Amino acid sequence: MIFIGERINGGFKDIKRAIQEKDKSIIQHWAKIQTEAGADYLDVNMGAASNKVDDFIWMIEAVQETVETPISIDSNKLAFIESAIKVCKHPPIINSTTADKEKLDQLIPVAVEHNASLIGLCMDKKGAPQDVNQRVELGATIFSEAIDKGLSPDQIFLDPVTMPLKFLQPQAYHLIEAVRQFTLLSSPPPHIIVGLSNISSKASEMKLINRVFLIMCIEAGLDATICDVTDEELLNSAITTEIILNKHIYSDSYIKAYRESRRK
Amino acid sequence: MIFIGERINGGFKDIKRAIQEKDKSIIQHWAKIQTEAGADYLDVNMGAASNKVDDFIWMIEAVQETVETPISIDSNKLAFIESAIKVCKHPPIINSTTADKEKLDQLIPVAVEHNASLIGLCMDKKGAPQDVNQRVELGATIFSEAIDKGLSPDQIFLDPVTMPLKFLQPQAYHLIEAVRQFTLLSSPPPHIIVGLSNISSKASEMKLINRVFLIMCIEAGLDATICDVTDEELLNSAITTEIILNKHIYSDSYIKAYRESRRK
Numbered sequence: 001m002i003f004i005g006e007r008i009n010g011g012f013k014d015i016k017r018a019i020q021e022k023d024k025s026i027i028q029h030w031a032k033i034q035t036e037a038g039a040d041y042l043d044v045n046m047g048a049a050s051n052k053v054d055d056f057i058w059m060i061e062a063v064q065e066t067v068e069t070p071i072s073i074d075s076n077k078l079a080f081i082e083s084a085i086k087v088c089k090h091p092p093i094i095n096s097t098t099a100d101k102e103k104l105d106q107l108i109p110v111a112v113e114h115n116a117s118l119i120g121l122c123m124d125k126k127g128a129p130q131d132v133n134q135r136v137e138l139g140a141t142i143f144s145e146a147i148d149k150g151l152s153p154d155q156i157f158l159d160p161v162t163m164p165l166k167f168l169q170p171q172a173y174h175l176i177e178a179v180r181q182f183t184l185l186s187s188p189p190p191h192i193i194v195g196l197s198n199i200s201s202k203a204s205e206m207k208l209i210n211r212v213f214l215i216m217c218i219e220a221g222l223d224a225t226i227c228d229v230t231d232e233e234l235l236n237s238a239i240t241t242e243i244i245l246n247k248h249i250y251s252d253s254y255i256k257a258y259r260e261s262r263r264k
Numbered sequence: 265m266i267f268i269g270e271r272i273n274g275g276f277k278d279i280k281r282a283i284q285e286k287d288k289s290i291i292q293h294w295a296k297i298q299t300e301a302g303a304d305y306l307d308v309n310m311g312a313a314s315n316k317v318d319d320f321i322w323m324i325e326a327v328q329e330t331v332e333t334p335i336s337i338d339s340n341k342l343a344f345i346e347s348a349i350k351v352c353k354h355p356p357i358i359n360s361t362t363a364d365k366e367k368l369d370q371l372i373p374v375a376v377e378h379n380a381s382l383i384g385l386c387m388d389k390k391g392a393p394q395d396v397n398q399r400v401e402l403g404a405t406i407f408s409e410a411i412d413k414g415l416s417p418d419q420i421f422l423d424p425v426t427m428p429l430k431f432l433q434p435q436a437y438h439l440i441e442a443v444r445q446f447t448l449l450s451s452p453p454p455h456i457i458v459g460l461s462n463i464s465s466k467a468s469e470m471k472l473i474n475r476v477f478l479i480m481c482i483e484a485g486l487d488a489t490i491c492d493v494t495d496e497e498l499l500n501s502a503i504t505t506e507i508i509l510n511k512h513i514y515s516d517s518y519i520k521a522y523r524e525s526r527r528k
Contacts, residue, residue, distance in 0.1 A: 165507070165508065165514055166514055166516075169507075169510055169513070169514045170510050172508045172509075172510070173508065173509055173510050176483070176508075203514075203516065204516040204517065204518075205500075205504065205518075205519065208500060208501065208504055209504060209507075209508070211501075212479055212501055212504040212505050212508060213508055215476055215479045215480060215483075216479060216480070216483045216505065216508060219440070219479075219480045219483050219484070220483070236469075236472060237472065237475075237476055240469065240472055240473060240476040241476050241480065243429070243433075243473075244429065244436045244437065244440075244473070244476060244477055244480060245436075245437055246433055246434050246436070246437050249433070250429055250430055250433045250467075252430075252467065252468040253468070254469075255469065
């Protein structure tokens with residue numbers, strides 16, 4: 001599994017305050033905590049806390065002063081992505097493009113130039129996908145454009161767009177079916193990713209729903225998620241799912257062994 | 265989901281002692297506890313605690329004095345099953361037949377005569393199944409024999425035979441694939457069941473492995489399990505899986521709502 005820590009996001013009050021007060025310690029606290037918890041990448045997102053590119057660069061540099069964990073550059077602005085990618089010490093993930101031609105034409109070359117990976121959200125200007133087929137069509141568009149322009153399958157993360165179970169219950173199963181079909185796009189397939197927390201948005205049993213949904217998605221072929229990496233039971237559940245799928249060898253200490261194998 | 269409580273089994277020391285000392289209170293304690301926890305059936309198995317049919321009948325009658333939960337008659341002896349089925353107040357499940365012709369010829373007519381359901385283990389005299397295809401072939405044999413002789417799909421529970429993850433790691437995924445294929449046998453399909461605890465036999469993370477494996481099996485089409493029904497997180501995980509599969513309508517109190525809808 002590839003775990004991307006979601007916590008350095010201006011949507012959280014402490015991160016918003018850190019950005020506004022230029023307090024690196026909070027950013028660096030979460031960079032360390034998430035890395036120790038098992039994050040393979042750290043998502044960095046300003047949210048509405050600022051609209052200055054300098055603040056975004058400051059966040060990324062604060063992270064990189066503390067840990068070696070690669071960055072997931074989370075912005076929908078090309079200028080922010082282009083500036084951020086230049087300061088990344090390790091090949092980052094760009095989070096994200098949509099399936100719109102304009103976005104793909106802008107972002108794929110940036111990813112190729114910097115040896116970065118790219119998350120492709122299976123949506124476009126017409127809006128969010130409504131069923132399995134729309135997700136698969138949009139995913140195939142992103143995948144084929146990315147391959148044509150020079151990314152390898154290993155650098156492409158398709159995101160079938162998670163929606164809240166509470167409000168759009170049938171979409172959860174559509175998403176799982178889309179994951180299963182994404183695995184057939186190529187051999188090796190692209191990475192498949194979800195922004196996990198969306199599934200339990202406004203729900204009563206958030207951690208339980210996150211955990212069960214992630215297990216189901218991994219069973220269908222998912223291998224990456226942006227999530228609360230500090231939720232130990234969530235990560236242990238994901239690792240156990242991969243053990244049951246025979247992706248790692250069982251030992252009585254399989255959780256510890258997995259975590260140690262990933263330690264930087 | 266159909267939950268079958270595994271706890272009234274002579275393999276447990278307290279049940280063994282209860283049988284040997286004819287102490288109904290222990291049997292009845294577990295009958296109540298499991299029913300309150302959400303058991304749809306109570307499995308009754310003597311294990312090696314006795315080989316007398318009278319003791320088996322005594323166990324079933326002890327249960328039926330306390331709760332109205334139907335019985336899962338767990339014995340591999342025809343004489344025991346035939347005696348037990350006559351005292352069952354509600355249509356029971358017979359646990360179990362194999363795919364051997366002799367067993368099918370004996371047990372299917374007993375099930376038909378008493379309006380009972382029948383668990384069919386996908387194994388035969390040659391031994392346990394080694395892959396997906398063997399499971400599917402044996403399952404199809406059991407299913408077609410049972411239909412031919414008068415059971416309905418709703419009375420047939422196919423069991424793809426769970427093996428310990430610790431010792432036979434690849435079998436777990438073979439089993440999940442077999443579950444997925446069983447759903448294609450007919451419309452409506454038969455029930456699909458696993459004896460859950462086998463998956464985590466001798467493993468270090470028993471509850472975690474049970475929970476993750478059950479979620480994966482339900483995602484593939486499983487709708488019944490013999491398990492520790494007192495493991496609240498296990499049952500909540502199973503219910504959540506069915507919510508994500510859109511089998512029940514989401515509400516913030518979906519766990520409570522599910523449990524109340526099943527209360528006898």
